[in-house]
Amino acid sequence: MIEQKENINNKLINNQEIVIQIEHLKKSFNKNAVLKDINMVVNEGENVVILGKSGIGKSVLIKCIVGLIYPDSGSLKVFNKEIAEMSSRELNTLRTKVGFIFQGNALYDSMTVKENLEFPLRRNKTITDPHIIDGLIVEALENVGLVDTIDKMPSELSGGMKKRIGLARTLILKPDIILYDEPTTGLDPLTSREISSLILKIQDKYKTSSIIISHDLNCAKITSNRMLILHEGVIRAEGKFNELKNSNDEWISSYFKTD
Amino acid sequence: MKLNIRKIFGNKVAKENQDEFDLSRFKNVEKILNEIGGLSRFTNNFFRELFRPPYEHTELLKQAYTIGLSTLPLIGITAFIMGLVLTLQSRPVMAEFGAESWLPGMVSVSIVREIGPVITALICAGKIGSGIGAELGSMRVTEQIDAMEVSGTNPIKYLVTTRVLATTFMIPILVFYSDAISFLGSYIAVNMHGFISFPLFINQAFDALHYNDLIPATIKTFFFGFAIGIISCYKGYFSENGTEGVGKAANSAVVISSLAIFIIDLVAVQLSEIFNIFSF
Numbered sequence: 314m315i316e317q318k319e320n321i322n323n324k325l326i327n328n329q330e331i332v333i334q335i336e337h338l339k340k341s342f343n344k345n346a347v348l349k350d351i352n353m354v355v356n357e358g359e360n361v362v363i364l365g366k367s368g369i370g371k372s373v374l375i376k377c378i379v380g381l382i383y384p385d386s387g388s389l390k391v392f393n394k395e396i397a398e399m400s401s402r403e404l405n406t407l408r409t410k411v412g413f414i415f416q417g418n419a420l421y422d423s424m425t426v427k428e429n430l431e432f433p434l435r436r437n438k439t440i441t442d443p444h445i446i447d448g449l450i451v452e453a454l455e456n457v458g459l460v461d462t463i464d465k466m467p468s469e470l471s472g473g474m475k476k477r478i479g480l481a482r483t484l485i486l487k488p489d490i491i492l493y494d495e496p497t498t499g500l501d502p503l504t505s506r507e508i509s510s511l512i513l514k515i516q517d518k519y520k521t522s523s524i525i526i527s528h529d530l531n532c533a534k535i536t537s538n539r540m541l542i543l544h545e546g547v548i549r550a551e552g553k554f555n556e557l558k559n560s561n562d563e564w565i566s567s568y569f570k571t572d
Numbered sequence: 573m574k575l576n577i578r579k580i581f582g583n584k585v586a587k588e589n590q591d592e593f594d595l596s597r598f599k600n601v602e603k604i605l606n607e608i609g610g611l612s613r614f615t616n617n618f619f620r621e622l623f624r625p626p627y628e629h630t631e632l633l634k635q636a637y638t639i640g641l642s643t644l645p646l647i648g649i650t651a652f653i654m655g656l657v658l659t660l661q662s663r664p665v666m667a668e669f670g671a672e673s674w675l676p677g678m679v680s681v682s683i684v685r686e687i688g689p690v691i692t693a694l695i696c697a698g699k700i701g702s703g704i705g706a707e708l709g710s711m712r713v714t715e716q717i718d719a720m721e722v723s724g725t726n727p728i729k730y731l732v733t734t735r736v737l738a739t740t741f742m743i744p745i746l747v748f749y750s751d752a753i754s755f756l757g758s759y760i761a762v763n764m765h766g767f768i769s770f771p772l773f774i775n776q777a778f779d780a781l782h783y784n785d786l787i788p789a790t791i792k793t794f795f796f797g798f799a800i801g802i803i804s805c806y807k808g809y810f811s812e813n814g815t816e817g818v819g820k821a822a823n824s825a826v827v828i829s830s831l832a833i834f835i836i837d838l839v840a841v842q843l844s845e846i847f848n849i850f851s852f
Binding site for chain 2: 376379381401405406408409411412413415416417419420421422432433436437482486
């Protein structure tokens with residue numbers, strides 16, 4: 314009966330399952346309250362873009378989702394499991410289902426591209442056959458269009474290529490959720506558009522759910538199914554890109570002014 | 573945080589305008605205590621992960637190879653000069669007492685008991701400690717450690733246990749190597765002012781050595797290695813504030829490791845003197 318109730322709670326009106334549920338989340342660093350009362354959900358197969366000024370706590374929020382930072386209070390459930398109550402083993406298992414693309418790519422700079430992709434695979438999957446591992450690496454690199462970089466070192470790659478390799482490293486574990494921390498920051502407009510299209514392509518191919526932290530309105534426009542605006546520690550606005558852009562609230566529409 | 577002295581020590585101690593004792597003046601003490609606490613927790617995590625599978629054999633061997641091989645030339649040169657200089661400096665004093673023939677024995681005891689382990693450990697603290705501090709520090713600030721964590725890999729196990737084990741087991745080996753090279757330097761120095769055959773030099777050097785010279789000296793080198801590894805990993809692992817933080821991590825890894833080497837040496841010498849554990 315309880316299970317049934319939980320299942321009902323876990324469904325949205327449009328019958329999509331909730332994969333991330335955050336309620337009254339708070340996080341402070343010393344006396345600086347960064348997240349004051351965050352309430353949000355991410356549904357299965359949905360791309361949610363979070364907009365907000367720099368230093369407002371967007372990265373802190375997604376780091377809480379993977380347990381890199383623990384919130385001070387509130388509830389944070391991923392696949393209906395409370396993060397704070399997980400053992401380290403459970404958390405590690407969850408982390409294989411939740412990919413994270415770091416703002417600075419975070420490629421292991423002492424390893425080649427192949428070794429970067431091999432690293433999570435060897436530690437989290439029971440595959441030992443080198444042919445299967447090689448096949449998975451090539452498949453992940455094909456997804457991001459960079460098979461020819463397999464033996465290169467990260468220092469030999471451009472910013473856009475590093476982003477793609479970071480994405481390939483995340484994809485190799487076939488995650489159900491991907492968290493993107495400013496995926497287009499520091500890239501030229503053309504490469505930004507390519508990365509945004511790649512995010513969409515991945516969502517379509519692997520049916521992933523995503524949270525995308527971004528300042529880039531073009532990226533938000535291309536990738537978002539729904540957008541949230543984070544301001545002063547709370548979610549101040551929520552809606553589709555065009556709804557927010559054409560909002561009567563001047564404060565919200567000011568986010569979309571390009572000049 | 574403020575304490576009322578009048579309540580704690582009574583009226584005699586507290587003067588009228590010094591009632592409130594501001595603990596913020598002791599920020600440095602608080603910082604040192606925090607560091608000691610942090611390092612203790614980190615060491616506890618190291619031992620917890622050390623015995624928990626999976627074991628990172630390949631990374632351990634890679635680290636041991638890198639640490640050993642990268643320091644070989646530097647230690648070789650330093651040890652050679654150390655043996656040479658020690659012999660040249662000691663020779664006039666020994667000659668004054670007509671005890672030049674004791675030179676190989678005196679030098680070997682000095683090198684094996686004290687100078688070899690301490691100098692080698694200090695060189696390793698500089699070379700290996702700064703390397704580990706900077707490497708882990710840069711991995712921290714570029715979020716590579718976080719990336720490892722979110723991909724389900726335990727960074728303490730993969731990065732820390734392997735490096736600490738590698739330093740713990742490689743430094744004693746490097747000390748033996750350093751001692752051997754120092755003997756060679758000493759042999760050349762002895763021959764600069766006279767002649768002694770190599771077998772005779774070695775015979776005299778080893779004649780003066782006992783197990784109670786060798787064993788405590790060897791045991792303390794494991795502790796030197798452990799201290800270098802754990803302190804450097806700790807400083808690098810918790811590095812912050814970008815590239816500036818990486819520099820600070822590397823620097824403090826060297827400074828604290830060097831200090832730890834002297835403290836361990838002091839304790840080791842006292843313990844071996846007090847208990848005379850290894851008198852054979």
